Amino acid sequence: MSQVQRESMEYDVVIVGAGPSGLSAAIRLKQLDPDMSVVVLEKGSEVGAHILSGAVLDPAGLDALLPDWRNMNAPIKxxxxxxxxxxxxxxxxxxxxxxxxxxxxxxxxxxIVSMANVCRWMAGVAEGLGVEIFPGMSCSELVYDGDRVAGVVAGEFGLDATTGEPGPSYEPGMELRGKYVFLSEGVRGSLAKEVIAKYNLSEGHEPxxxxxxxxxxxxxxxxxxxxxxxxxxxxxxxxxxxxxxxxxxxxxxxxxxxxxxxxxxxxxxxxxxxxxxxxxxxxxxxxxxxxxxxxxxxxxxxxxEGGYQSMPKMVAPGVAMLGCSVGMVNVPRIKGNHNAMLSGKAAAEAAHAAIKAGRMGDELNDYEAEVRGGAIGKDLKKVRNVKPLWSKFGLVASLMGGGIDMWMNTFGMTIFGTLKHGKTDAASTGKAADYKVIDYPKPDGKLSFDRLTNVAFSFTNHDESQPAHLKLKDPSIPIGVNLPLYNEPAQRYCPAGVYEVLGEGADASFRINFQNCVHCKTCDIKDPSQNINWTTPMGGGGPNYPNM
Missing domain, CATH: 3.30.9.90 (D-Amino Acid Oxidase; Chain A, domain 2)
Known part of the structure; x- marks a missing residue:
């Protein structure tokens, strides 16, 4: 699709994703320079539609970004x-x-907050400062200028459901170009995956x-x-x-x-x-x-959940990854929103300084240095061994060893150094023949519910006339490899019932019900053959969370 002729718009900074990190970056850029042109592109039907988090919010990020937030009618009560x-x-x-x-x-x-509502409020703050926010605008491609990320393609519609090529109602979308592009897509974003692979940003870091x-x-x-x-x-x-x-x-x-x-x-x-x-x-x-x-x-x-040792290099020419695109969750605290906000603030400050100095499209190394050496890095470094201890030795050892390590890290010490994670989650999957089938009780419809009934309460929707955004690298693998070796776990690990195995033996087939997808990205992560590639559907599709 790269040969399609598109109109383009120029901005100082283009931000992909209206989550806490992207909106924090937009707000901070406008605080630093009201004349700076900033656009935020959100794939959900509205800001907040795709935001799901626990969430108990540590206000440290908001305190740094908007010190007067308590007097700004924030939905944080x-x-x-x-x-x-x-x-x-x-x-x-x-x-x-x-x-x-x-x-x-x-x-x-x-x-205790709804992060969906917090993001809606933050979007209002950003728009009040002059940020342009466009919901329903999936970013399907990166735009390159030589080796530099120079922008994104957004708003492409009308691809044929069968061929994936432009159909009779095709709209090519626009190129939104920026001096810098921020990727704040959340976990396992499709553009961040491309950037990490293209620039080999995971080299030297744990998976x-x-x-x-x-x-x-x-x-x-x-x-x-x-x-x-x-x-x-x-x-x-x-x-x-x-x-x-x-x-x-x-x-x-x-x-x-x-x-x-x-x-x-x-x-x-x-x-x-x-x-x-x-x-x-x-x-x-x-x-x-x-x-x-x-x-x-x-x-x-x-x-x-990888924490400090799993954060890849987060900058490349013209682009920076923010928040969960990098992985900034403090696992034992079950908190990452404060770090996402701090990352957005730090990226904005680095980009503003670069643009003010007349630079464009280089690597924002000051942003990376602030993340690793500042408040985010200090928060994550204290707990870096909890997850690998849990993975290697189980719950009791992680509670005892992790607790001791967190106490010691409070004083800048550790007995473990920095532990490794080893395998990816996909590679951790064992063979079906080596494990017992688990018998699960049937949902009672009162406390527990079948999966498809519950998916209706995510209010998810995708236009069925578009190509499936869940793409198999090799269509033969689900039945030819994953079914005999792993009992095709996509049937179970997907929390929305997207994947089905129909029939048995020679009649078995694999169905993808992409309309059910809630954009969790689990399939892209856990598939043992790494055969599923999650990409963005055409704009506005997916869940429509009210106050998650």
Missing amino acids: TEVKEDNFYILGPAGKVKIPNFPMPPLMNNHGNY QKFGLGMKEIWEIDPKKHKLGTVTHTMGWPLGSNAGGGSFIYHLENNQVYVGFVVHLNYKNPHLYPYMEFQRFKHHPMVAELLEGGKRVAYGARAIS
């Missing part, structure tokens, strides 16, 4: 009042006291690790609601099958966020992360809370 942590068994629980936990695990001063986060919003009995209460659990139902845990956050309007995270380095290909989440809600502690309530929304997304 519910301060954490109670912090609970449990290890679950099949029918019971053990509470872990707060006092032995490292100080960084304390949620005092943090807020990125991921988790799959699934979340429901429930309206519960007001008598059971405890505004500002935060609860995290580990243990059952995952046990030794996989790492992960849950969160339950009590926000306004008698609602609770109920979430479940499964680390994607699990070995047993029979594991069904979505059904582990549904089974979790039948634990007595959770069932008692939810009984009599109703689920009002569902969604899922991948989470970057």
